[in-house]
């Protein structure tokens with residue numbers, strides 16, 4: 246998979262992609278992540294990428310020209326499955342969207358800033374708009390990092406068996422069951438006996454039961 250991220254703050258994205266699972270996925274050649282600094286595509290000598298909004302009002306708007314130049318350039322180089330705009334008024338990200346996006350070949354992710362992008366970008370280039378929740382971030386970069394992390398870990402070969410995404414919360418519309426590790430007793434607080442019984446059928450049943458119990462209690466909406 247290839248991911249092209251369009252941003253005015255590439256340095257904000259570097260850290261999440263240079264450690265742990267996201268780094269390994271790139272080293273293994275499973276995913277190719279490219280940052281594009283939008284300022285490099287500015288058409289004026291001050292390297293501006295934003296301007297005042299027509300009609301007046303506070304806040305700057307990201308201009309269509311640099312975004313269009315960059316997206317057209319990328320589209321000339323390859324076909325894209327989705328051109329995604331990170332915005333608080335997009336579809337709220339969930340595991341279903343992550344699963345679907347983890348199987349595509351090429352995506353562009355556009356990070357918004359200020360008051361957002363000129364609406365014509367959304368009308369003519371964007372194929373999907375994604376929000377990571379009902380709150381407003383200073384820019385789309387952190388949201389893009391969240392989106393990419395949640396997609397990349399699902400691509401076959403990225404996680405090994407031990408960290409398999411199949412047992413994650415939400416993967417079967419259930420929250421994950423509680424987990425424990427050594428010591429089996431701490432301060433008199435004991436690990437549920439079934440987990441140390443060695444009876445794997447019973448352990449599986451217990452985990453499923455606890456997953457349902459936890460989902461009923463915390464996220465009954467997932468069971469509907």
Ligand code: ADE
Nearest residue numbers: 331332376377381382388
């Ligand atoms: N940009 C600013 N806030 C955001 C959010 N909640 N989700 C996605 N992009 C954003």
